[in-house]
Amino acid sequence: MNVHELPLILFTVLAQMSVGAFVALGVVQVVGRLRYGKAAVDEIADPSLYAIGPVLVLGLMASMLHLGNPFNALNTFRHLDSSWLSREIVFGIAFSGLGFLFAALQFLRWGSPALRQALAALTAVVGLGLVWVMSMVYASLPTVPAWNTWATPAQFFLTTFLLGALAVGAAFMGVIMWRRQGLARRFAWVERLAPVRWLLSLRRPEEPPPEAAAAGDAGRRELVEASLRWVATASILLLGVQLVVIVLQQRDLAADPGMPSASVAAYGTAWFVARLVLLVLGAGLLGLTLYRMVADHRSALLVATVATAAFATVLASEIIGRSLFYDSMARIGM
C-alpha cells in the first residue's frame, strides 16, 4: 500500500464516491418518484443525501494534507487556462458548493421542487465534470505513460458509479435500520438543541400535505427493494466492465516498450491480486447475494448486513486499486 500518497488516495476515492452517490440518488429520485410518490422517495433519499456531505468534507480535508503549504491554496486558481490541477480544484469547490446548497434547500424545503430539481441536475453534471477533470490531471501527463491512457478516466468513472451505487444501497438500508431500531426516538434530544431547533424552525411545511402516510410502510419497502435490486444489478454489470478495463489496461501496459519497468512491477504484486479478489467478492458475489435476498424478501437486518458488506468490500478494493495507481507512477527520462 502506498501510504505516502494516502491523502490523494482518500481524496480521489471519496470525492468520486460522493459524485457517484449523488448521481445514484438522482436516478432513484427521478425513477422512484413516478411510482412511489415524492414523499416516499424523499423520506429515504434525503438522509442518504445528508450523509454524502461529511464524506466529501473528509475527502477535501485529506486533499489539503497533500499540500506542502496550504496557506497558498488560493493561488491554485491562477492557471485555469493551462493546468488541469487548477481546473480540478475549481470543479471540486463547485461540486461541493452546489451539493451543500442543494442539501440545505432540500432540508429546509426552500424553493420550488422544480428549482431544487434543476439545482440537483446541475450539481450532478458538475460532479461528473469533476471526475473527468480529476482523471485528466493524471491522464494528460505525457511523461507518465502508466497514467497517460484512456484507462485512467475509464477507471475513475467506474470507481464513481460502482462506489456510488453501493453506497446508496448501504445508506438506504441504514435509514431503514435506523427507523427499525427506533433510534430516531432515542436521539430525539438532538432536535431540542438550540441550533437544531432554530434550523428546524426555518423549515417550510411540506407544500402538498404529507402523503407519506399514503405511501405507507408497504410502499416504502417496495421502493427500497426496487432500489436495492437496481444497485445489485448495476454493481454486477459495472464489475464486468471494470474487469474488461483492467485486462485491457494491463495488456497495454505490458505491450508498451517505452513503459518504465517500475510501472509494470507495481501491478505484479499481491496487492493487485487482493484488489481483484475483493472486487469480485464485493461487487460480484455479495451483489448477487443481495439481489437474491431482496427477491426472496429476507429480513431487513440480513439485507442491511449484505448491502453494507458489499459496499465495504468494494471500498477496500477501490482504495487498494487507487494506491496501486499511484504506485505505478514512473516517469520517462531520468
Place this chain on the structure above:
Amino acid sequence: MSDNLGFYLDQSVCTGCKACQIACKDKHDLPVGVTWRRVVEYTGGTWQQDGDTMVPNVFSYYTSIACNHCEDPICVAVCPTTAMHKREDGTVAVDPDKCVGCRYCEWACPYSAPQYNPELGHMTKCDLCADYRSEGKNPACVEACPSRALDWGPIDELRAKYGTVDAVEPLPDPSITRPHLVITPHRDAQPTGSGTGEIANPTEI
C-alpha cells in the same frame, strides 16, 4: 526572453565525478535529498561473437543534468498556481510566495529538475545561479567541473558552437519540453528511446 539561457554538457569528457552536483549543493545550501544537479549513469551491453568466443560489449556513460530551462516547460504548464514561471532571461524559476507545494511539477518534469524541500514546504530548483550571473560570474556547477564538461549561455550561441544534440538516453524525447540543452555525445551514447541500457544509479537522482 532575449537571452534564452541554457546548458551545455560534453558527455564525452564527463567522468561522473559529481563535482558539479556537490558545488551546486554547497552553493545553494541544499538539504539531504534535494539535488538540483544530478549525474545519471547509463549502463548497458550485449554479448558479441568473436570467432569461437563470446565477448562482452558493454557501455557506460554519465549525463549531468540540472534544469534545462525548456522552451516548452511542462512544469510551468501544469503548475496550478503559476508559481513555476519563465523569466525574462529564459530561465524557469519557482516563486515561493505562490507555490502550494502540490508537487505536480515534480510528477511532470522528465528530468527530475523540480525538487521539493520539506523544510520550506515548497518546490525548489536550479535558477542557473541567478545571483552569480548578476555579478558576472559563471554558475557554480560550470566553474566546478574539473573536466570542463559544462558550459552555459544563450541557447542559440550554445547551438552554434556545439551543435544540436539533445536526444540521448536516458534523456526523454526532447519534443515534450524542448530543452535548452546541447550535448556532445559520448562515443557510446544511445539515442533516446532505444532502451538499450538502464539507469545504474536511480537512487542518486
